[in-house]
Amino acid sequence: MQERQPVTLSNRLQQDLTTAIRARDELRRDTLRMAISAAYNTQKAASRDLTDDEVLQILSREVKTRRESIEAYAAAGRNEAAAREQAEIDILAVYLPAQLGEDEIVKLVQETIDELGASSPRDMGKVMAALVPKTRGRADGKQVSATVARELASRDLAGHDSAGH
Numbered sequence: 001m002q003e004r005q006p007v008t009l010s011n012r013l014q015q016d017l018t019t020a021i022r023a024r025d026e027l028r029r030d031t032l033r034m035a036i037s038a039a040y041n042t043q044k045a046a047s048r049d050l051t052d053d054e055v056l057q058i059l060s061r062e063v064k065t066r067r068e069s070i071e072a073y074a075a076a077g078r079n080e081a082a083a084r085e086q087a088e089i090d091i092l093a094v095y096l097p098a099q100l101g102e103d104e105i106v107k108l109v110q111e112t113i114d115e116l117g118a119s120s121p122r123d124m125g126k127v128m129a130a131l132v133p134k135t136r137g138r139a140d141g142k143q144v145s146a147t148v149a150r151e152l153a154s155r156d157l158a159g160h161d162s163a164g165h
Contacts, residue, residue, distance in 0.1 A: 009052040120156040
């Protein structure tokens with residue numbers, strides 16, 4: 001009896017690409033080809049198969065690139081191009097873990113700051129280092145970073161106020 005291999009994220013992308021080609025779904029086909037190509041290039045550079053976590057990082061990076069493109073297209077009044085980028089994000093989002101909401105990010109940031117005993121903006125690096133593995137692929141890094149900065153600044157101010165300044 002042959003042991004069944006678990007379906008990796010790379011396998012799933014490949015299978016979905018085949019389905020998109022058969023269905024003549026050009027947008028899905030092109031988007032998946034691009035994602036598979038980005039993973040393939042990273043895999044070649046690493047000279048080994050990628051883990052699902054590494055493929056997720058690549059997909060997250062692709063989504064981030066598209067978000068930035070949407071901003072640029074929208075600013076230039078190119079709404080059709082922005083809509084296509086959004087459609088590509090929607091296709092890639094299927095493969096990413098559920099995104100954290102604003103409240104969930106704030107809660108995670110507060111818990112991490114409490115765990116580490118961080119109290120000022122100087123602790124930003126330490127807090128981000130602890131948060132990145134918890135939020136990878138589930139939240140935009142800029143948003144997490146801004147939340148950490150805001151939270152640390154407010155705690156720093158609160159610390160000064162209670163010190164009798």
